[in-house]
Amino acid sequence: MAENQPKSSKPHISEQPVTLGNWHQHVNWINTTLILIVPISGCIAVFWTPLRLPTAAWAVIYYFWTGLGITAGYHRLWAHRSYQAGLPLRIFLACVGGGAVQGSIRWWSSKHRAHHRWTDTNKDPYSVNKGIWYSHFMWMILKQNPKNRGRTDISDLNHDPVVVWQHNHYGAFILVFGMLFPMLIAGLGWGDWKGGLVYAGILRFLFVQQATFCVNSLAHWLGEQPFDDRNSPRDHVVTALVTLGEGYHNFHHEFPCDYRNAIEWWQYDPTKWSIWAWKQLGLATNLKQFRANEIEKGRVQQLQKKLDQQRVRLDWGVPLEQLPVMGWSDFVAEAKDGKALIAIAGVVHDVTKFVKEHPGGKLIKSAIGKDATAMFNGGVYNHTNAAHNLLSTMRVGVIRGGGEVEIWKPHESRKA
Ligand SMILES: [Zn+2]
Ligand SMILES: [Zn+2]
Numbered sequence: 001m002a003e004n005q006p007k008s009s010k011p012h013i014s015e016q017p018v019t020l021g022n023w024h025q026h027v028n029w030i031n032t033t034l035i036l037i038v039p040i041s042g043c044i045a046v047f048w049t050p051l052r053l054p055t056a057a058w059a060v061i062y063y064f065w066t067g068l069g070i071t072a073g074y075h076r077l078w079a080h081r082s083y084q085a086g087l088p089l090r091i092f093l094a095c096v097g098g099g100a101v102q103g104s105i106r107w108w109s110s111k112h113r114a115h116h117r118w119t120d121t122n123k124d125p126y127s128v129n130k131g132i133w134y135s136h137f138m139w140m141i142l143k144q145n146p147k148n149r150g151r152t153d154i155s156d157l158n159h160d161p162v163v164v165w166q167h168n169h170y171g172a173f174i175l176v177f178g179m180l181f182p183m184l185i186a187g188l189g190w191g192d193w194k195g196g197l198v199y200a201g202i203l204r205f206l207f208v209q210q211a212t213f214c215v216n217s218l219a220h221w222l223g224e225q226p227f228d229d230r231n232s233p234r235d236h237v238v239t240a241l242v243t244l245g246e247g248y249h250n251f252h253h254e255f256p257c258d259y260r261n262a263i264e265w266w267q268y269d270p271t272k273w274s275i276w277a278w279k280q281l282g283l284a285t286n287l288k289q290f291r292a293n294e295i296e297k298g299r300v301q302q303l304q305k306k307l308d309q310q311r312v313r314l315d316w317g318v319p320l321e322q323l324p325v326m327g328w329s330d331f332v333a334e335a336k337d338g339k340a341l342i343a344i345a346g347v348v349h350d351v352t353k354f355v356k357e358h359p360g361g362k363l364i365k366s367a368i369g370k371d372a373t374a375m376f377n378g379g380v381y382n383h384t385n386a387a388h389n390l391l392s393t394m395r396v397g398v399i400r401g402g403g404e405v406e407i408w409k410p411h412e413s414r415k416a
Pocket of ligand 2: 079112252256
């Protein structure tokens with residue numbers, strides 16, 4: 001896709017309001033042609049182009065190839081270096097990835113590295129915080145101010161001759177692998193030139209484009225966040241199904257150089273399966289994988305965070321350090337005056353409202369004005385965890401010294 005060039009010293013077009021006179025200057029016409037005008041023309045051409053079964057099958061096969069060009073090639077190999085590929089595999093991925101019509105490897109990977117580095121900020125090229133449609137494709141349709149571009153290091157890509165070759169001839173890659181090659185196979189194979197162009201060419205790349213765009217929009221908007229909820233990436237099976245396994249996006253943002261996006265065997269990640277198969281064939285090496293221990297740590301920490309959030313919403317009683325301290329004699333005196341106070345483990349509880357509801361009946365009355373620690377913890381009945389929780393909501397004070405301490409009684413100290 002085309003880069004936007006700044007113009008003179010005037011404010012960049014993206015900083016100016018859209019008017020009837022300047023709206024066409026806001027549009028990035030190269031991108032708009034490739035992701036809207038040509039695909040929409042393909043949709044219209046469907047009315048004059050019957051779909052033949054071999055062409056449909058070929059379109060599906062070529063969808064998998066070109067989709068893998070993006071997911072296994074552009075994304076996991078070049079943007080994240082999650083494995084190494086020999087020259088034949090790199091050439092294949094550069095060709096079919098070019099056929100997905102989503103920009104050159106160099107352009108795509110630099111944007112994607114910026115997306116990971118500045119996720120959800122102004123420098124994230126497709127920040128979902130600017131709206132779901134913006135993150136889906138408006139960031140390519142509208143010209144962007146280069147001032148806001150998040151810069152990334154792509155020196156490694158500049159040293160890969162396959163990447164440089166594809167970037168320098170990118171227009172030819174779109175034409176050949178986006179349209180001519182799928183048309184040629186259908187035309188030479190079963191005489192369906194037009195169907196090959198419309199279905200295996202244009203509509204197929206429309207689908208691959210929209211599926212990839214869903215990773216930037218839907219995967220930052222829909223689903224669970226089992227590893228970290230500080231940023232927007234989410235895991236969802238629907239996004240995984242349309243993107244050859246790229247939908248486990250919360251995991252991916254946490255562990256970006258892992259060659260897997262789905263870590264469970266039953267999750268849909270054909271990109272991972274393909275990379276694994278290429279390794280068996282000797283085409284790929286050095287598949288990177290985070291240790292299960294590190295992954296589990298992230299998952300447990302997020303679970304703990306969720307639990308803590310639930311915990312603070314509940315009434316656990318006044319914290320002990322905020323309770324007033326009372327002497328043993330005052331406790332006994334207040335209980336004699338009619339307050340239903342009971343001391344358990346050094347903490348005074350006011351059970352006035354609870355006396356009638358106590359499941360153990362009147363036994364509770366025999367504990368008023370006393371230290372009932374032993375009675376509560378098994379002396380009479382070993383109370384349940386729920387009873388402990390309920391009791392904590394009735395806390396009103398803490399006994400000085402934790403119980404009946406003679407030297408702290410006022411009359412005792414007066415005698416001394
Ligand atoms: Zn993302
Ligand atoms: Zn990524």
